[in-house]
Amino acid sequence: MLHRKESIAHRVWKDWDLYLLLIPGFIWYLLFCYKPMVGLRTAFYDYNVFRGFAGSTFVGFANFRDFIDSPDFIRxxxxxxxxxxxxxxxxxxxxIILAVAITEMKCKFVSKLTQTATFLPYFISVVVVCGMVVSFLSPSTGIINLLRGKLGLEPIYFIVNxxxxxPIYTLMTLWQTAGFNAIVYIAALMGIDPELYEAAIIDGAGKWKRILHITLPSIVPTIVTMFVMNIGKMVKVGYESILLLYNPSTYSVADVISTYAFRVGIENGNYGLATAAGLFEALVALVLVTFANKLSRKLTESSLW
Known part of the structure; x- marks a missing residue:
């Protein structure tokens, strides 16, 4: 044990500059990721924001029961x-398809232009993107309904239907994030040994066969890692965008756990129930990530842990 401690201390001393670079990130995680977790105990209180925990009533799992028994739970x-x-x-x-297409383009100018054009939307504010969507889909002034009017078709009230x-939310998310998410796969594709492609060309393999038998199998570990990470984030479903797009007429298809928690907590002041709903959402994400990781390890022999 002493030798182990000495070896760890030696490695830290040897690479002290690298560990020094970790300190800002470590502090950030402590302050903004782990310290706020203390507030999760709100889920077990009938929390009063003015009295704090000391003046609030401990209710145990009552908030979870209220959430599960509410008519909004299934929805x-x-x-x-x-x-x-x-x-x-x-x-x-x-x-993934975008990354493969960009790396397979022979014209570097078109490749760079495509990558830049698909990457830039990620840096546009969610508020601006949602405003653009609402404007484009407006029944009176939206470009889509104006084109429908030119064709003699009736306008469609997209936002309230x-x-x-x-479909609108999914396509908006795809437009904004596809280019940014493709960067990871492009980096993985750049690491593939060119000799594999040269050997395949000598053997007479065409472009599609090279993609199917070399390109995609080579980035399977990256795909699996991103898949498991996305499974963990998928229950969040970008609730900021949903809050900006939905309205009472679309609650039946747009109201998710996070938006429900927002309404209950911020608008109704029921912080205990809102925290319970958020904690339930996190538990669902944990179960999905664990299941996806085990399934990935069993089917592809690649996993996140």
Missing amino acids: TIKNTLLIAFWQMAICFPVP PHWFR
């Missing part, structure tokens, strides 16, 4: 999983 769970499924089915594979919410 929010269903909407959360359905919107998450739409994102995983569409928004997850597209960056529940049937259009999930």
Whole structure:
């Protein structure tokens, strides 16, 4: 044990400058990720913001029971999983396809232009993006309905029609994040040994066969890692965008756990119930990540841990 401690101390002393670089990130995680977790005990209190925990009543799991027994429980769970499924089915594979397409382009100018054009939307504020979507889909002044009017078609009230919410939200998320998410896969593709492609060309393999048998198998560990990480984040489903896009007429398809917690906590002042809903959401994410990691390890022999 002493030798082990000495070896660890020696490594730290040897690479002290690298460990020094970790300190800002470590402090950030302590202050903004771990310290706020103390507030999770709000889920077990009938919390009064003016009296604090000392003046609030401890109610145990009553807030969780209220959330599960509420008529909104099934609706929010269903909407959360359905919107998450739409994102995983569409928004997850597209960056992989985009990364392969960018790296396979022979014209470097077109490749760089495509990468830049798809990457820039990520830096546009969510508020601005949602405002653009609302403007484009406006029944009176939106470009889509103006084009429909030119064709003699009736305008569609996209934003207030529940049937259009999930496609609109998914396509908006795809447009904003596809280029940014593709960067990880582009970096993985750059690490593939060029000799593998040269050997495949000598053997007579065409471009599609090289992609199927060399490119994609080589980035499977990266795909698996990103898949497991996205499974953990999918129950969040970007609730900021949903808050900016939805309205009472689309609650039936757009109201997710996080937006429900926001309304209950901020608008109604029921902080205990809101925290319980948020904690329940985190537990669902933990279960999904664990399941996805085990499934990935079993099917592909690659996993996050």
